[in-house]
Amino acid sequence: xxxxxxxxxxxxxxxxxxxxxxxxxxxxxxxxxxxxxxxxxxxxxxxxxxxxxxxxxxxxxxxxxxxxxxxxxxxxxxxxxxxxxxxxxxxxxxxxxxxxxxxxxxxxxxxxxxxxxxxxxxxxxxxxxxxxxxxxxxxxxxxxxxxxxxxxxxxxxxxxxxxxxxxxxxxxxxxxxxxxxxxxxxxxxxxxxxxxxxxxxxxxxxxxxxxxxxxxxxxxxxxxxxxxxxxxxxxxxxxxxxxxxxxxxxxxxxxxxxxxxxxxxxxxxxxxxxxxxxxxxxxxxxxxxxxxxx
Numbered sequence: 095x096x097x098x099x100x101x102x103x104x105x106x107x108x109x110x111x112x113x114x115x116x117x118x119x120x121x122x123x124x125x126x127x128x129x130x131x132x133x134x135x136x137x138x139x140x141x142x143x144x145x146x147x148x149x150x151x152x153x154x155x156x157x158x159x160x161x162x163x164x165x166x167x168x169x170x171x172x173x174x175x176x177x178x179x180x181x182x183x184x185x186x187x188x189x190x191x192x193x194x195x196x197x198x199x200x201x202x203x204x205x206x207x208x209x210x211x212x213x214x215x216x217x218x219x220x221x222x223x224x225x226x227x228x229x230x231x232x233x234x235x236x237x238x239x240x241x242x243x244x245x246x247x248x249x250x251x252x253x254x255x256x257x258x259x260x261x262x263x264x265x266x267x268x269x270x271x272x273x274x275x276x277x278x279x280x281x282x283x284x285x286x287x288x289x290x291x292x293x294x295x296x297x298x299x300x301x302x303x304x305x306x307x308x309x310x311x312x313x314x315x316x317x318x319x320x321x322x323x324x325x326x327x328x329x330x331x332x333x334x335x336x337x338x339x340x341x342x343x344x345x346x347x348x349x350x351x352x353x354x355x356x357x358x359x360x361x362x363x364x365x366x367x368x369x370x371x372x373x374x375x376x377x378x379x380x381x382x383x384x385x386x387x388x
Contacts, residue, residue, distance in 0.1 A: 102381040102382050103126055103316050103317050103333050103334070103382050104126045104127050104161070104248060104290055104317035105125050105126040105127065105317045105326065105329050105333065106125070106126070106129055106163075106190075106224075106290055106317060106319045106320065107120055107125035107127065107128050107320050107321075107326065108129050108131050108135055108165065108319065108320070108321050109128060109129065109131060109135070110131055110135035110136055111131050111136055111144035111145070111147055111164070112135075112136045112137070112140040112144040112147060114147055114150075114151070117147070117148075117151045117155065118151075120323075121151070121155040121156060121158070121160070122156075122158065123160075123326055124158070124159075124160065125160055125320070125326050126160065126161060126317060126330075127160060127161040127162075127163050127317075128157055128160045128161070128163065129163040129164065129165050130151060130152075130162075130163070130164050130165070131144075131164075132144055132145065132164060132165055132166055132167055132173075133166065133167050133168065133171075134192075141167070141173055142176075145176065145177065145179075148164060148180060149180060149183055152183050152185040152186055153183075153185065161187050161188065161222075162186055162187045162188075163188045163189065163190050163222070163224070164177070164180050164189055164190070165190035165191075166180075166189055166190070166191065166203070167192070168192050169191075169193070169198075169199045169202065170193075174202075174203075178203065178206040181207055181209075181210035182213055184214060186221070187221065188221050188222030188223060188224065189203055189206075189222075189223055189224070190223075190224045190226065191223060191224070191226060192226045192228065192252070193226060193228050193229060193252075194225040194226055194227060194232055194239050195229055195231040195232050195235060196231070196235045196238060196239065197235070197238040197242035198242075200223065200225055200239055200242035200243050201243050203243075203245075204223055204242070204246070205243075207221045207223060207245045219244045219245055221245060222245060222247045222248075223245040223246045223247065224246075224247060224248040224249075224250050225246060225248070225249055225250065226250040226251075226252045227239070227249055227250065227251055227252060227256070227274070227278050228251075228252030228254075228255035229255065229256060230259050230260050232256075233256070233273075233274045233277050233278070236249075236278065236281040239281075240281045240282065240284070240287060241285055246287060247287060247288060248282070248287055248288035248289065248316075249278050249279075249281065249282045249287055249288075249289050249290070250289075250290040250319065251271075251274065251275055251292050252292070252293075253268065253274075253292035253293065254292075254293065254295065256271055256274050257270060257271055268292070268306065271292070275291070275292065275313065276313065279313050279314045279315055283314060288317070289314065289316060290315065290316070290317045290318060290319060291306075291310035291313075291315040292306070292319065293318075293319045293320070293321060294306050294320075294325070295321070297321060297322035297324060297325055300328060303325055303328050304328050304332065306318075307329050307331075307333065310332070310333075311333050315333075316333065316382070317329075317333055318332070318333065333382065334382060334383070335379045335380075335382050339379055339383075340379060340380065343375075343376035343377070343379035343383070344376075345363065346363060346368055346372060346373060346376035347373065347376050347377060347380065349363055349368070
C-alpha cells in the first residue's frame with residue numbers, strides 16, 4: 095500500500111456512502127482521493143446503511159490510484175465511535191475528520207488509527223488523517239490541531255460551515271473567508287502538512303470553479319475539495335503545473351545544482367535573481383508535476 099502522506103497533490107472527491115451507484119462511478123474517475131462520506135452527504139436515517147455500503151465498496155470496488163478515505167461524523171455527533179470501526183478495513187488508507195475544533199478531536203481519531211495499524215500489521219503512521227477546519231474555534235486552535243497527532247497529513251478548509259459559524263455572508267469572491275483560508279494554509283505549511291482548499295458548491299459554475307482553484311493554488315494549497323465529477327478535470331489542471339512552469343522550474347533547479355557544485359550562491363537566470371526560496375518553490379513545482387506524469 096502506498097503511504098498516502100507522500101502525495102504531492104490532493105483533490106478530494108466526496109461521495110455519499112449511502113449511494114452505491116455514485117461510489118461505483120467515483121472509483122474510476124481518477125481523483126487523487128475518493129472520500130466515502132458518512133457525514134453531511136448522508137441522511138441521519140441512512141448512517142448505519144452507509145457504513146455497510148462503504149465497507150462493501152472498499153472490499154469490492156477498484157479505486158485505481160485514488161487514495162481511499164472515509165469521512166466520519168464529528169466528535170459531538172454521537173456517531174463517531176461506530177464510524178471509526180471502519181479504520182480496521184484492510185483497504186482503507188485514511189480518515190477525514192470534520193469540524194476539528196481542538197487537539198482532542200484529532201487525537202481521538204489518531205488513537206483509533208494507531209490501533210488499526212497494529213491490528214492490520216502496518217507500520218506506524220501508515221494511515222492518514224485529514225482534519226477539516228470549519229469553525230471559528232478551529233481557526234483559533236490551528237496550532238494545537240496541526241501538531242496534535244503524527245497521523246495528521248493535511249488541514250482541509252471548510253468555508254461553508256466556517257462562514258455559517260461566524261455569521262459571514264458568502265460571496266463568489268470569498269473575501270469574507272480570506273483570513274481563515276489564509277490561516278489554514280499558513281499553519282499547514284508551518285507544521286509540514288498539506289492544505290486542501292474550500293469547495294465550490296455551484297458545480298455548474300465552471301468559470302467560478304477555475305477562478306477559485308487558481309486562487310487556491312496561488313495561496314499555497316495543494317489541492318481542493320470537490321463534490322461533482324465535472325469538477326475533477328478543472329481542479330486537477332489548476333493544481334498541476336503547466337509544461338512551461340515545469341520547464342522553468344527544472345532550469346532553476348539544474349542551474350542551482352551546477353552553481354552549488356562550483357561553490358556559488360545566488361545567481362541570475364533570464365534576468366531574475368534566483369536564491370534559495372525560489373529554488374524551494376521550483377522543487378515544489380517539480381514535485382507536483384511528477385504527479386501528472388505518473
